[in-house]
Amino acid sequence: MSIGIIGGSGLDSFSDLSVQEQRVVTTEWGEPSAPLCFGTLGNTEVVFLARHGVTHRLPPHRVNYRANIAALRAEGVKAIYAVNVVGGINGEMGPGDLVIPDQIIDYTFGRGHTYSDSPDQVLQHIDFTFPYDDSLRDRLLQAAIACGTACETRIHAEAVYGATQGPRLETAAEIARMANDGCDIVGMTGMPEAALARELQIPYACLALVVNMAAGLSEERISFGQMETVMANNMPLVRKVLTQAVASRQH
Ligand code: HPA
Numbered sequence: 001m002s003i004g005i006i007g008g009s010g011l012d013s014f015s016d017l018s019v020q021e022q023r024v025v026t027t028e029w030g031e032p033s034a035p036l037c038f039g040t041l042g043n044t045e046v047v048f049l050a051r052h053g054v055t056h057r058l059p060p061h062r063v064n065y066r067a068n069i070a071a072l073r074a075e076g077v078k079a080i081y082a083v084n085v086v087g088g089i090n091g092e093m094g095p096g097d098l099v100i101p102d103q104i105i106d107y108t109f110g111r112g113h114t115y116s117d118s119p120d121q122v123l124q125h126i127d128f129t130f131p132y133d134d135s136l137r138d139r140l141l142q143a144a145i146a147c148g149t150a151c152e153t154r155i156h157a158e159a160v161y162g163a164t165q166g167p168r169l170e171t172a173a174e175i176a177r178m179a180n181d182g183c184d185i186v187g188m189t190g191m192p193e194a195a196l197a198r199e200l201q202i203p204y205a206c207l208a209l210v211v212n213m214a215a216g217l218s219e220e221r222i223s224f225g226q227m228e229t230v231m232a233n234n235m236p237l238v239r240k241v242l243t244q245a246v247a248s249r250q251h
Contacts, residue, residue, distance in 0.1 A: 002045035004077035009085045010231030012050040029066035042247040059167040060188035066112045069196040080204045087214035090184035095230045097154040099208040100140050101161040104131045106191040108165050113192035115199050131194045133203035143244035159184035163191035172216025
């Protein structure tokens with residue numbers, strides 16, 4: 001049984017994996033973002049997929065989320081850990097913090113967001129009350145506490161992830177509205193990925209790294225250079241947390 005890891009910005013490859021094979025696959029929904037990377041972490045088989053492609057070319061609205069999740073399912077993946085970088089809306093969630101969201105508000109549009117998309121597909125109305133799998137979230141949390149405490153990383157066990165369309169960042173008014181809606185963090189890739197995993201009944205959880213304060217919440221304008229620095233400084237920890245979460249118990 002293998003575990004899927006979907007890497008986002010700052011995590012286009014997963015060097016900790018002892019890579020045994022890279023394979024280009026295709027699905028009835030088209031090609032996933034990148035070749036699948038098959039390897040092991042400890043004793044667990046892992047399939048890694050770079051959400052934005054190997055050279056980070058795919059913007060959030062062009063990611064073929066349906067093909068990505070379908071490809072992982074076709075390879076027998078039984079659980080998915082997704083990594084996303086996000087902006088902080090909740091004042092408690094600042095750059096460098098790790099967040100394990102428990103809820104989603106979806107503001108995206110025009111993305112291939114369901115497998116129930118033609119008369120010959122079974123029409124599903126999935127239950128999405130709790131969009132993430134609690135047992136995977138708990139594994140991420142325990143791993144984050146074990147790995148993050150030493151470097152004084154703040155860890156948040158609950159948050160509402162607001163998924164925006166991108167690729168532009170939000171306006172200050174949009175972030176104010178999202179804060180009012182109850183969003184704690186904002187990112188561009190959390191949806192429809194989570195819902196598609198649920199449609200295919202694959203347990204799914206998200207490990208989010210805050211790389212900036214969202215629009216209008218800090219004195220300075222948002223700088224891509226600063227985001228990249230936070231990513232570079234914190235991705236080693238993110239990889240450690242994932243490694244530990246995968247190794248923690250039998251899934
Ligand atoms: N907004 C949307 N997506 C993001 C942000 C943001 O501020 N930071 C990182 N991903």
